[in-house]
Amino acid sequence: MIKLYDTPISGNCHKVRLMLSILGINYEKVPVSLPDGEQKTPAYLAVNPLGKVPSIDDDGVQIWDSQAILVYLARKYGGKEWYPDDAESMGQIQKWLALAANEMFNGPAIARAMIIFKREGDQEKVRKTGEATLAVLNSWLETHEWLACGHPTIADVAVYPYAALAWEGNVDMSAYPAMNAWIKRVEALPGYVGMKNMPRP
Amino acid sequence: MIKLYDTPISGNCHKVRLMLSILGINYEKVPVSLPDGEQKTPAYLAVNPLGKVPSIDDDGVQIWDSQAILVYLARKYGGKEWYPDDAESMGQIQKWLALAANEMFNGPAIARAMIIFKREGDQEKVRKTGEATLAVLNSWLETHEWLACGHPTIADVAVYPYAALAWEGNVDMSAYPAMNAWIKRVEALPGYVGMKNMPRP
Numbered sequence: 001m002i003k004l005y006d007t008p009i010s011g012n013c014h015k016v017r018l019m020l021s022i023l024g025i026n027y028e029k030v031p032v033s034l035p036d037g038e039q040k041t042p043a044y045l046a047v048n049p050l051g052k053v054p055s056i057d058d059d060g061v062q063i064w065d066s067q068a069i070l071v072y073l074a075r076k077y078g079g080k081e082w083y084p085d086d087a088e089s090m091g092q093i094q095k096w097l098a099l100a101a102n103e104m105f106n107g108p109a110i111a112r113a114m115i116i117f118k119r120e121g122d123q124e125k126v127r128k129t130g131e132a133t134l135a136v137l138n139s140w141l142e143t144h145e146w147l148a149c150g151h152p153t154i155a156d157v158a159v160y161p162y163a164a165l166a167w168e169g170n171v172d173m174s175a176y177p178a179m180n181a182w183i184k185r186v187e188a189l190p191g192y193v194g195m196k197n198m199p200r201p
Numbered sequence: 202m203i204k205l206y207d208t209p210i211s212g213n214c215h216k217v218r219l220m221l222s223i224l225g226i227n228y229e230k231v232p233v234s235l236p237d238g239e240q241k242t243p244a245y246l247a248v249n250p251l252g253k254v255p256s257i258d259d260d261g262v263q264i265w266d267s268q269a270i271l272v273y274l275a276r277k278y279g280g281k282e283w284y285p286d287d288a289e290s291m292g293q294i295q296k297w298l299a300l301a302a303n304e305m306f307n308g309p310a311i312a313r314a315m316i317i318f319k320r321e322g323d324q325e326k327v328r329k330t331g332e333a334t335l336a337v338l339n340s341w342l343e344t345h346e347w348l349a350c351g352h353p354t355i356a357d358v359a360v361y362p363y364a365a366l367a368w369e370g371n372v373d374m375s376a377y378p379a380m381n382a383w384i385k386r387v388e389a390l391p392g393y394v395g396m397k398n399m400p401r402p
Contacts, residue, residue: 049337049340049341050300050304050333050334050337061289061292063292063293063295063296064296065295065296065299065300067295067298067299068292068293068295068296068298068299069292071288071291071292071295072288072289072291072292072295073288075286075287075288075291075292076288076289076292085276085286086276087272087273087276087277088262088273088277090272090273090276091262091264091269091270091272091273091276091277092264092269094264094266094268094269094272094273094298095264095265095266095269097268097269097295097298097299098266098267098268098269098298098302099251099266101299101302101303102302102303102306102307103251105303106303106307122323132251133251136250136251139250140250
């Protein structure tokens with residue numbers, strides 16, 4: 001059975017929980033407590049040398065990074081629906097995976113972490129990255145129902161959690177109506193699961 | 202013919218130039234001058250709403266983000282050699298694409314940009330991110346010849362430029378001998394091309 005090294009409050013972990021739920025895959029959670037530094041123990045660093053969550057172990061196949069796990073799960077267990085295998089679809093999806101790994105993380109996710117985990121950071125820079133990123137997302141979603149391929153894919157799963165949780169970082173969500181409509185579409189997908197404060201109460 | 206929106210001094214652009222050269226693909230460079238703000242003009246934002254380089258236009262297929270472009274080019278023009286199509290290989294490669302998009306960028310690439318472009322940033326944080334990332338890379342390469350799959354893939358192409366240019370950000374390269382040996386292996390690949398200060402003079 002797949003082991004998910006998991007931190008409940010992590011949006012990156014939630015990407016994987018959401019994908020597993022959508023694909024109907026049974027799995028075992030291995031809790032990793034960040035306040036206790038469990039992500040920096042030798043045992044965990046052997047799973048993920050970066051000392052970050054999430055990671056998975058699927059019968060010996062160890063994958064770290066939330067986007068990498070989505071790629072693996074979708075290709076292994078999801079047929080071609082969530083990650084089509086033609087070059088153009090893969091390229092278009094990968095743009096949003098990169099946005100999820102970099103801009104969505106270093107903007108909305110860090111803004112949230114600075115509030116709920118008291119994480120240190122350059123508040124002004126994080127706020128600007130967040131606003132610029134969400135504006136790009138919102139603008140794209142004004143003319144597209146989904147991020148890539150005209151249907152739900154791992155791109156949506158990768159970008160959704162830190163978009164949906166952005167208000168926890170004091171982002172004014174009213175500035176992004178098309179993004180809010182897409183958030184609701186993701187939350188209506190069969191197999192959708194939420195986490196604390198997601199969907200927004 | 203593929204158009205590459207290109208900035209000569211950019212390591213992210215070099216990932217794409219390197220892949221195109223390795224695959225033997227003819228292309229046309231469209232120069233984008235960052236000091237002149239050409240990445241923020243309406244014409245360029247229509248290609249890449251994030252206002253970053255590189256982007257490509259392949260007969261109307263527009264892809265931004267260096268990692269996304271590698272995925273697209275390798276799948277479209279490279280058979281299965283540079284980006285195998287089984288779930289485990291794709292997951293293992295994607296880990297390093299995420300590292301390239303986030304940690305390698307926000308560590309070594311920004312450290313370099315702070316010196317050669319006088320870019321602003323938190324010097325101490327960038328240095329720590331860089332050292333931690335290069336240490337993970339070096340440690341992996343102590344027991345692996347290539348980043349994934351036991352042979353050269355887009356993972357190596359994605360991570361190589363900002364590893365090879367790290368010394369321009371005042372990184373002490375002598376701390377990473379296994380990484381240095383891998384850098385030389387990449388530089389010996391058929392079709393390899395360098396850029397300014399790469400290989401290191």
